[in-house]
Every structure is written in C-alpha cells, then in structure tokens.
Amino acid sequence: MYDYLNHIQRQLEQRNIKPKLQQFRYLLIQPGEIYYELKAYNELLFLIKPDQLPIGTRIVSESRARVIPSDVTQIEGIEDYSGLVSIKLPVAPTEQKTIEFIQITL
Amino acid sequence: MTTKIRYSIIRVEVGSVGEIVEISHKLPAHLKVCTGFIARHTKGLELPIDQPEIGLLALEFNSRKQLLINDVIGYQASVQEIPDYQKVNIPLESGQLVTGYFMDTEQVDAALFQPYLISIYLRCEMEVNTKVEKCTTT
Numbered sequence: 001m002y003d004y005l006n007h008i009q010r011q012l013e014q015r016n017i018k019p020k021l022q023q024f025r026y027l028l029i030q031p032g033e034i035y036y037e038l039k040a041y042n043e044l045l046f047l048i049k050p051d052q053l054p055i056g057t058r059i060v061s062e063s064r065a066r067v068i069p070s071d072v073t074q075i076e077g078i079e080d081y082s083g084l085v086s087i088k089l090p091v092a093p094t095e096q097k098t099i100e101f102i103q104i105t106l
Numbered sequence: 107m108t109t110k111i112r113y114s115i116i117r118v119e120v121g122s123v124g125e126i127v128e129i130s131h132k133l134p135a136h137l138k139v140c141t142g143f144i145a146r147h148t149k150g151l152e153l154p155i156d157q158p159e160i161g162l163l164a165l166e167f168n169s170r171k172q173l174l175i176n177d178v179i180g181y182q183a184s185v186q187e188i189p190d191y192q193k194v195n196i197p198l199e200s201g202q203l204v205t206g207y208f209m210d211t212e213q214v215d216a217a218l219f220q221p222y223l224i225s226i227y228l229r230c231e232m233e234v235n236t237k238v239e240k241c242t243t244t
Contacts, residue, residue, distance in 0.1 A: 015171045058124075063164055063173045065126045065207045082173070 004048045004078050008102060009081070017044070021105040027087070029097040034089040044080040044104040052099055056090035080104075112137060116226040118208045120150075120161070126209045129165065131240045133230065134199035140167070142191030142229035147181050150222025157181040157212070161224065163204040168199045179208070179224060191229050198230065 001026070012019060025045065027036060027098045038045065040061065057068040062083030087099075116131045145163050158180045165175040174196055208224055 014169070053132075058125075058126075060162075060209065060235070061177050063166060065162075065209050066128075067126060 001041055004046070004102075005080055008046050008048075008104075011102065017104070019104045019106065021103070023103050025101045026101040027099040029093055029099060031091070031094055031096060032092045033084065034092050038081075038085040038087070038101075040082050040085050040089070040103070042082075042106050043083060044078045044082050046078055046102040046104065047099070047103055049100050050078070052097065053087075054089055054091065054093070057082075058088045059085065061085040061090075089092070091106040108125070110232050112230050112232055113140075114228040114230060115224055116204065117148075117230070118206065118224040118226070119221070120210050121221045121226065122210075123212065123214065123216050124210055126207055129204065129226075131204045131208045131209065132201065133198060133228070134217065135203060136232045137198050137230040138233050139198060140194055140196040140228050140230045142177065142193055143227060144189060144191050145175075145177055145179055145226045146189070148223050148225040151181055151220050153181055153183060156183050160210065160212045160222075162209045162211055163206065163226070165204055165226070167196050167202070167204055168203040171202075172196070193228070195217075200202065208237070215224070 027038060029101075031037070052066055053068050054069055055070045059066055059068070059081060061081035064079055064081050066079060112134070113136075114131070114133055116129060118127050118129060120127060147160060151160070159178045160181045161179045163175065163177045163179055164173065165171045174194065212219070
C-alpha cells in the first residue's frame, strides 16, 4: 500500500536527504484562534493529513506555500514546509483539533 | 575552456489577490551553473508610487534538493534602468527542475486588484566542450 510514510521516504531518497531524526509533531488548534506559527529551521515538516484542516487554510513557509483546496486528499496533499511556517485558518474553529506533521530533522 | 551564458526566463501570472502560483520549470540539461537572477514585475500593475513589496518568491533548484532563493518582489512606478543580476552560484544537476512559488502579498481589495506578471531571469552558464572532433564525412 502506498501510504504517507512510503511517500515521505521516497521524497527524502530522491532529494538525497538523510534525516537525523524523524518523529511526529503536533499542532493543537484552539477554538477561536486562526493564526499559528511553527519554527522549522533546518527541518522539514510534512503535513500528513491535510484534510484535517479547513478548506481555504493558507500555509506559508520559506520553501512552499499553499492553500488547502476543496478536493484535497491525504496523499496528494502531503507537502513539506521549512523555515518559519505560518498557518492561517479561513474561519475561527469552534472546537479543538490536532494537526499532525512528520518532523524531519536535517 | 570557455563558458557561454544562457538566460532562462520563468514567467509567473498572478490573477487574484493573495494567489499562490507554483513554479515548476525545467532547465536545459546542458546548463551547469546558475550565476545570477533577477525577479521583477514586468507587466500589469499601474500604481502611482513604488511598492517595496508586492509578493514573495521562493525558488528551489535541482528538483527540490536545494532551497536557494527567497526574495521580496517590489514594484517600481517608473523604471529608470534594469537592475543588475543578483549573484548566486548554484551548481546544476543535468535536466532538473527549478521549483518554488510566488505569493501575492499586495494588500488591496479584490475589486481593485490588477492581474500582473512577474518575470524571473536566470543567468546560467554552460561548459563548452572545446574538443574538436574529427569530421567523418568524406
């Protein structure tokens, strides 16, 4: 089965990246808050379940930027971000939610 | 050995407020090193004054192996002269992609937005094989 771990592994191989550490990293989305920043210097943060984020969420980093589209799927939506990663939700959430990343330390 | 310079232009069309335009551009396989770049607004906007920032640019080279350019793109109301190339020294792997994004950061209402064009000029060099091969025709 082609899952996200497989996809990430292939990405790293293709880009000649040998990670020093690979682990999960979580971002807790709080009710009423729409803006978050994550520091990912010398790291890659793979967003592994983009469908957890609301449609229209804007993620901007030094290497990649995107808006979560309406037809996002888990595999297609896996992207890596690095540097200062900002996440802006289109509307304030009403309930707490956890966003999962895989953190690759370089 | 001599080097020859080749210029590669990547054009980015921005059509809406806050748009993120993905860049994926294949450089010719014979280019060996990029030595400079200019990224600037070339068409579309007609603003009365200069803007220090209309967008952010990120470029990765060698098929996402190296993130090497992060730049702020501004707007000049009247262009007196074309700016010099910013110097870089990026060894290129053969036939790989230049990827990245341009994100519009103009703070204007959607009704006032004007579509525009950003051009990224890459100055790259190719090594010229100076060996002269014998002509095989008779």
